Amino acid sequence: MNGHKRKKKLSIGYMIIYLILILWAITTIFPFAWVINNSFKPSREVVNSSFSLPAEFTLDNYENAFKKQNILKSYYNSLVISCSVTVAVLILSSMMAFAMTRYNFFGKGLINSLIVSSMMFPIFSTIIPVFKIMTKLGLLNNPLSVILPQVAGNLSFATIVMMGFLREIPLEMEEAAYIEGAGVRAVFIRIITPLLRPALATVAIFCFLWSYNDLFTQLIMIRKRVKYPISALLIEISSKYGTDYGLMAAAVTLIILPVLIVYIFLQKNIIKGLTAGALKG
Amino acid sequence: MLYKKKWPLVIFLLPGLVMMLVFLFIPFINNIRFSLYDMTSVVLMPGQEFKYIGLENYKNLFKDPKIRIAVLNSLKMMGLTVVFQIGTALLLAIMVDAVKRGQHFFRIVYFFPIVISATAIGLIFKLFYNYTGGMLNQLRTLMGMEPVNWLAPNIAFIMISIPILWNYVGFYFVILLTGINGISDEMYEAAAIDGCSKFKQVFYITLPLLRGVICTCITLGVTGAIKVFDLAWAIVPKGAPQGLTHFLGTYMYEQTFTISNYDYGSTIAFLIVIFGVTASWIVSKIIRPDDNL
Numbered sequence: 185m186n187g188h189k190r191k192k193k194l195s196i197g198y199m200i201i202y203l204i205l206i207l208w209a210i211t212t213i214f215p216f217a218w219v220i221n222n223s224f225k226p227s228r229e230v231v232n233s234s235f236s237l238p239a240e241f242t243l244d245n246y247e248n249a250f251k252k253q254n255i256l257k258s259y260y261n262s263l264v265i266s267c268s269v270t271v272a273v274l275i276l277s278s279m280m281a282f283a284m285t286r287y288n289f290f291g292k293g294l295i296n297s298l299i300v301s302s303m304m305f306p307i308f309s310t311i312i313p314v315f316k317i318m319t320k321l322g323l324l325n326n327p328l329s330v331i332l333p334q335v336a337g338n339l340s341f342a343t344i345v346m347m348g349f350l351r352e353i354p355l356e357m358e359e360a361a362y363i364e365g366a367g368v369r370a371v372f373i374r375i376i377t378p379l380l381r382p383a384l385a386t387v388a389i390f391c392f393l394w395s396y397n398d399l400f401t402q403l404i405m406i407r408k409r410v411k412y413p414i415s416a417l418l419i420e421i422s423s424k425y426g427t428d429y430g431l432m433a434a435a436v437t438l439i440i441l442p443v444l445i446v447y448i449f450l451q452k453n454i455i456k457g458l459t460a461g462a463l464k465g
Numbered sequence: 466m467l468y469k470k471k472w473p474l475v476i477f478l479l480p481g482l483v484m485m486l487v488f489l490f491i492p493f494i495n496n497i498r499f500s501l502y503d504m505t506s507v508v509l510m511p512g513q514e515f516k517y518i519g520l521e522n523y524k525n526l527f528k529d530p531k532i533r534i535a536v537l538n539s540l541k542m543m544g545l546t547v548v549f550q551i552g553t554a555l556l557l558a559i560m561v562d563a564v565k566r567g568q569h570f571f572r573i574v575y576f577f578p579i580v581i582s583a584t585a586i587g588l589i590f591k592l593f594y595n596y597t598g599g600m601l602n603q604l605r606t607l608m609g610m611e612p613v614n615w616l617a618p619n620i621a622f623i624m625i626s627i628p629i630l631w632n633y634v635g636f637y638f639v640i641l642l643t644g645i646n647g648i649s650d651e652m653y654e655a656a657a658i659d660g661c662s663k664f665k666q667v668f669y670i671t672l673p674l675l676r677g678v679i680c681t682c683i684t685l686g687v688t689g690a691i692k693v694f695d696l697a698w699a700i701v702p703k704g705a706p707q708g709l710t711h712f713l714g715t716y717m718y719e720q721t722f723t724i725s726n727y728d729y730g731s732t733i734a735f736l737i738v739i740f741g742v743t744a745s746w747i748v749s750k751i752i753r754p755d756d757n758l
Contacts, residue, residue, distance in 0.1 A: 201560045205567075208557060209574045211631065215589045216581070218600065222592075231598030276481040283477035286468045295482070302489050306692050306741060308717050308734040312499060312727055313492035316507045336488030339481055359467060368473045397582035399695040400714075404722055415584040419699065422588050432592060439585045447580050451573045454580060459639055 216440060223433035230429040245434035253421055253431075255414070255438055261406075262413040265327050266395040269334045273342050273391045274384055276335070281346030282376055286358075302340040307333075307400060315404055329405035330413070334395050342387040345460060349383035350376070389450070389457035393443070414439050499731035507727055522732040531708045532733065535716040536740075538622060539691055542629070542712065543744060546686040550630045554637035555679070559667055561638075562645045572642065575635035583632065587699025590628045594700070616701060621710045629696050633689070637682045644678035645671060680752045687744045691737055694718065713737050 222230045223245055224238045233239070249255045284296065311333070318329040357379075361371050377384075399415040406412055412420060421435050447454055500522050502515040509515070526532050561571050578586060593600040594615040602612035615624050648671065656666050672679075694714035703719050704711030711719070713733060721730025 198564060201564055205557065205560055205564070205571060208553075208634075209571065212574055212578055212635065215586070215593075216577075219589050219592070232603075234598075234600055234603055276484060279477040280481040283474050287471065287474055288468075289471055289474055295478070298485070298490070302485055304738075304742070305489055305493055306734075306737055308692075308714055309496055309738045310489055310492035312507075312721055312731050312734060313495035314488055316495075317487075317492075319507050332484070333488050336484045339485055340489075343481065355467060362467060368468075368470075372477075393580055397584070397695075399582070399584045399698065400718070403698075403718075415582055415695075418584050418588060419702075422591065422699070423702070426591070429592060429595075429598065432588060436585050436588050436592075440581055443580050443582075447577065451576070455572065455576050455639055458576075458579060459636065459643070 216444075219433050219440075220437050223430065223437040225430055225433075227428050227430040230433065242430075245430040246438075248431050249434045249438060253417070253435065254410075255417065255435065257410060258412050258414045258417040261327065261411060262396055262415075265330050265334070265413055266392050268327070268331045269338065269395040270388050270391045272331070272335045273338045274388060277339055277342035277346050277387065278377065278380055278384065279372070280339075280343045281350050282372055284343070285347055285350040299340045299343055303344070307337060311401070311404060318405060325406055325408045325411045327411075330401050333401060333405075334391075334398065338387075338391045338394065342391065345387055346380060346383050349380060353379050385453060386457040386460050389454055390460075393454070393458070396443070496731045496734055499728055500735050502728055504728040506725070518728075522729050525729065526732065526736065531704070531711060532716060534708055535704070535711040535713050535733075536736075538711060539693070539713045539740065541622070542626065542690040542693060543687045545626055545630055546690045547683055550634055551637050551679070551682050551686050553630075554634050554682070555641055555675075557634070557638050558641040558645055559671060561642060562671075563663065568642070572639060575638050577635065578632050579636050583695035584699045586628055586632055587696040591700050594624060616706065618706050618709050621701070621706055625697055625700055625710050628700070629693055632696065633686075637686065640682055641675065641678060644675050648674050676752070680748070683752065684745050684748050687748055688741050691741050691744065713740065 218234065221237065222234050224241050224243070225234075226240055226242055226244065229238070229240055280299075284292070284299075314333045318324050318326075323329045353376075357375055358371050361375055366374070397415065399419065402413045402416040403419065406416055409417075409420065418435055418439055422432065425431050501517060501519060503518045503521075504515050557571075557575065561568055596602060596612060596614055599615070601615055605612055615621075652670055652674075653666055656670055661669065692714060693712045697710065697712055697715050698718070701710055702715075703723070704715055708716075713736065717730050717733040717737065720726045720733060
């Protein structure tokens with residue numbers, strides 16, 4: 185009798201916990217579901233009944249976004265920037281990590297503390313002088329003006345992740361390769377890089393998402409509409425057509441969608457990549 | 466000994482170091498230098514020179530009512546982050562751990578807002594808060610209530626804080642849940658045999674063993690709170706209404722890039738560094754992470 189009562193009480197407790205957990209899950213799904221749903225409605229319908237499914241299903245908002253707002257151009261700009269940042273960070277950080285974990289040299293400690301301390305610099309504290317450099321070189325509105333500071337900003341974190349990974353790899357394979365007469369370059373490309381693959385994936389995910397989502401640098405460096413990456417374009421659309429709710433919903437959906445699709449396939453790696461990035465610092 | 470020849474170091478180390486030097490370290494020093502000069506433009510005309518004004522900009526900080534709002538808002542954000550963001554994450558992590566089933570699902574769903582750009586989330590909440598036809602006012606109309614101005618001066622800060630806080634809960638949730646999963650089951654079983662209820666186990670086992678992880682989360686949260694920009698800017702740019710929703714980051718941006726007050730912007734940027742370093746130092750002093758590990 186007593187045991188029975190206890191079990192019942194416990195399961196009510198569990199029900200409440202599940203309820204709370206599901207409620208929170210709804211808060212993280214609802215905003216995105218809401219905005220996707222409303223992107224298929226004309227604006228006047230969004231304003232009046234944003235909770236129901238589209239009564240008057242339309243793709244006009246998307247047509248508007250692609251044709252008038254030229255969102256594809258911004259996708260392209262964003263891809264150029266984020267891919268370049270990712271590739272550059274992968275190459276530079278794996279090389280640095282290789283040097284830092286395999287060689288002993290004068291000043292190694294200093295360089296190590298420079299790498300660690302640079303993770304403490306918020307972007308705000310370097311952006312004005314970087315803006316000055318870009319103005320001087322005439323690089324404003326050029327993707328390079330966003331790429332270069334983003335590479336530098338991600339480099340220290342990436343190097344630290346790679347260093348942690350490389351330290352765990354025993355030297356035997358490299359030893360064998362050197363005995364067989366391989367040079368440093370061959371060892372780095374044929375042995376180190378394949379072994380680093382998991383760390384490369386973590387860093388790539390982190391850098392790409394970070395760069396794709398970063399509005400601050402885009403706003404400062406790119407001031408021409410045709411050169412806008414996707415986040416900057418979104419802000420522009422919001423300030424000019426903020427009252428066209430249908431268009432806003434479609435534009436927001438278009439920026440979310442690629443990430444959502446990739447997230448569905450790679451959620452485990454993405455979660456690991458993004459939290460590892462923070463924890464290493 | 467492998468790796469005795471040092472010449473490859475130049476090739477491997479130099480490109481990365483040069484990048485960091487040119488785009489991080491030198492700018493960081495230059496930013497401090499800028500804050501001591503009166504800069505009329507970013508780039509000097511030939512023959513022109515910036516006037517050295519010493520700590521004038523730093524004195525101006527004390528006279529500027531808007532920076533006071535920005536500082537207060539950023540400090541409030543730090544506090545709110547610890548209490549609501551990390552607090553909620555901790556509660557959710559403990560609850561998900563207690564129910565055992567569905568961990569994978571909750572991880573994926575709770576984490577999702579983090580991969581989405583803060584700009585997009587900001588614009589979704591802008592659509593929620595709009596006066597005419599915004600989502601919240603539609604809800605109020607459905608319930609027979611009058612529409613409300615969600616970004617009125619007295620509530621604007623809270624309304625902007627909500628998505629900023631909500632957005633990152635999943636991040637700390639995943640970190641804390643990973644920490645909880647690392648605690649061995651034997652510990653809980655032993656406690657259960659000694660008659661320790663599930664509720665008590667949280668206080669006597671989970672929380673003390675999680676101290677290091679919680680400390681990491683608080684440090685990350687506090688330093689993250691100081692970097693708020695994208696989301697706030699997407700909902701209302703320039704600290705509207707009346708600068709009441711300015712954070713240090715948004716105010717620095719406005720001063721530098723819309724008012725072109727570069728030296729004052731540099732001053733605020735350096736202030737952000739000071740606040741960040743001080744905050745993480747205080748956190749590490751209050752909750753020494755290594756005490757129980």
